[in-house]
Amino acid sequence: MLKMVTIECIRKARFREGKSIRRIAKELGVSRQSVRKAIAGEVQRAYTLSQGRPCSVMDPYRSLISEWLKCDDDAPGKQRHTARRIYQRLADDYGFTGAESTVRAFVAKLRGSKPEVFIPLTADPGEVAEVDWGKVWATIGGERRQVRLFVMRQRFSGVCFARVYPFEKLEAFLDAHMHAFRWLGGVPRTIRYDNLKAAVVKILLGPEREENTRFMALRAHCLFDSIFCAPGKGNEKGAVENGVGYVRRNALVPVPDVALIDEMNESLLTWCERDRGRRSQLWDAERATLLSLPERDFKCSATHLLKVNRLSLVNFERNRYSVPTEYAHSKVRLEAYVDRIEILHKDQLIATHPRQLGRGKDEFLLDHYLDEMQKKKRSVLHASVVRALSPVHSEFLRRLNERGPVEYRKFAEILLLHRQFANSVVEQALARAMELGKYEVSEVHQLALSISGFPCAGKVEVPPQLAAMEISSPDLAAYDSLVGGIVR
Numbered sequence: 352m353l354k355m356v357t358i359e360c361i362r363k364a365r366f367r368e369g370k371s372i373r374r375i376a377k378e379l380g381v382s383r384q385s386v387r388k389a390i391a392g393e394v395q396r397a398y399t400l401s402q403g404r405p406c407s408v409m410d411p412y413r414s415l416i417s418e419w420l421k422c423d424d425d426a427p428g429k430q431r432h433t434a435r436r437i438y439q440r441l442a443d444d445y446g447f448t449g450a451e452s453t454v455r456a457f458v459a460k461l462r463g464s465k466p467e468v469f470i471p472l473t474a475d476p477g478e479v480a481e482v483d484w485g486k487v488w489a490t491i492g493g494e495r496r497q498v499r500l501f502v503m504r505q506r507f508s509g510v511c512f513a514r515v516y517p518f519e520k521l522e523a524f525l526d527a528h529m530h531a532f533r534w535l536g537g538v539p540r541t542i543r544y545d546n547l548k549a550a551v552v553k554i555l556l557g558p559e560r561e562e563n564t565r566f567m568a569l570r571a572h573c574l575f576d577s578i579f580c581a582p583g584k585g586n587e588k589g590a591v592e593n594g595v596g597y598v599r600r601n602a603l604v605p606v607p608d609v610a611l612i613d614e615m616n617e618s619l620l621t622w623c624e625r626d627r628g629r630r631s632q633l634w635d636a637e638r639a640t641l642l643s644l645p646e647r648d649f650k651c652s653a654t655h656l657l658k659v660n661r662l663s664l665v666n667f668e669r670n671r672y673s674v675p676t677e678y679a680h681s682k683v684r685l686e687a688y689v690d691r692i693e694i695l696h697k698d699q700l701i702a703t704h705p706r707q708l709g710r711g712k713d714e715f716l717l718d719h720y721l722d723e724m725q726k727k728k729r730s731v732l733h734a735s736v737v738r739a740l741s742p743v744h745s746e747f748l749r750r751l752n753e754r755g756p757v758e759y760r761k762f763a764e765i766l767l768l769h770r771q772f773a774n775s776v777v778e779q780a781l782a783r784a785m786e787l788g789k790y791e792v793s794e795v796h797q798l799a800l801s802i803s804g805f806p807c808a809g810k811v812e813v814p815p816q817l818a819a820m821e822i823s824s825p826d827l828a829a830y831d832s833l834v835g836g837i838v839r
Contacts, residue, residue: 358389361386364378372390408448412441412445434455438454476507477640478506483502485500498516498612500513500515501523508633508634508637509594510633513598517612519548520549522653523549523689525651525652528573529649540576544577550563550566560579565654572645572649573644573649574642601626651688652687652693655684661679663678663679668707669710670710673702673716674694678696678701692706720734725767728760747790758790777799
């Protein structure tokens with residue numbers, strides 16, 4: 352085949368210099384037929400193989416590998432042969448001596464796979480939003496942690512809402528939606544999801560899904576529709592797939608270093624506002640088409656039915672939360688929010704605790720155990736909830752024990768002051784009592800009253816109608832007649 356530089360020389364020699372075909376062929380050392388083709392302007396075609404080159408290393412195994420790949424059609428998707436696995440089997444069982452890269456290239460030709468083709472998607476204003484989760488790293492309170500990034504992106508305008516949570520659980524999923532709707536000032540008519548566990552309990556045939564009842568309640572409350580991607584087809588919501596990376600690269604670089612996760616969310620919200628401002632023209636068109644916000648907030652919690660143990664504790668996610676001792680051995684309903692735990696008995700709220708992350712942590716409230724401590728006063732010596740109090744409490748109890756073997760009983764009564772006064776007031780009262788050497792319940796109570804500024808009776812204003820009344824002094828001699836006129 353002629354090179355392009357030779358073709359150029361032939362055409363210039365013919366058309367510029369007027370040389371004959373014979374002379375050109377002789378000077379350039381090519382055939383006259385090739386010269387004629389170059390003069391005729393035939394474009395040189397790329398060289399293609401009429402048939403594949405033989406592969407002496409792989410050809411003996413062609414039928415075997417083809418059989419393996421055919422059997423894979425009936426195998427589970429995650430248990431099919433990869434090129435690496437084929438290489439391993441050939442080397443271990445059939446004495447194959449070629450390279451793994453040779454096997455990879457050979458398998459790729461046998462499969463004849465082609466990249467999937469995608470179709471551009473669009474949407475009308477307010478028609479659809481897309482939701483997805485991502486993972487990001489942040490330093491929170493001095494600890495490097497991986498947190499979950501929730502992103503809701505409007506398909507038409509590209510406006511993003513982003514918020515981070517410590518987990519991807521149902522309560523975070525619900526809470527993120529309500530924050531997004533409030534920030535958007537409305538609700539998209541349709542939201543597209545992949546098959547995340549917070550929304551989908553089970554994937555059924557085709558587009559059908561068995562959905563989480565709490566997610567269905569959110570949808571009924573806010574009146575939006577939901578559609579789900581086909582399994583493994585996250586590209587069907589490509590806008591938010593790209594949106595997660597967009598937020599990660601633009602709002603979370605460098606790695607955030609914050610004291611609390613709320614501080615990180617405030618920073619994200621500021622970034623979302625700036626990004627929305629850049630899309631103001633499209634956003635104005637979309638905002639006008641959103642559904643109205645519901646009048647009432649949705650309860651963003653996950654419900655769990657549990658039983659209180661004999662220690663008046665409820666076990667949840669391997670952490671323990673206290674309830675009043677009167678509910679020991681009872682069945683209760685626990686509402687798990689992102690930031691707190693609420694425990695109810697027959698629809699009556701009986702305990703609220705901050706939610707603990709991790710495992711093996713206890714959340715005790717002293718008030719839950721005070722009534723039982725009055726019956727079992729010796730328990731104050733070793734009760735976990737008492738030992739979790741301040742060092743001042745511990746020191747006061749120690750001094751009581753030094754004064755006598757049963758003095759701890761007073762401490763059980765002193766603890767009741769926590770129902771009347773703030774913890775800080777009781778702590779100051781105990782510290783002051785130790786300075787003064789006062790260890791009686793009434794003395795500590797009096798000190799707490801003084802510290803708390805308990806209101807004293809001031810000057811009483813006398814009504815005018817009473818101020819005008821005159822009351823004569825009584826004649827005390829009249830009492831003598833009661834005893835026979837004898838004054839002793």
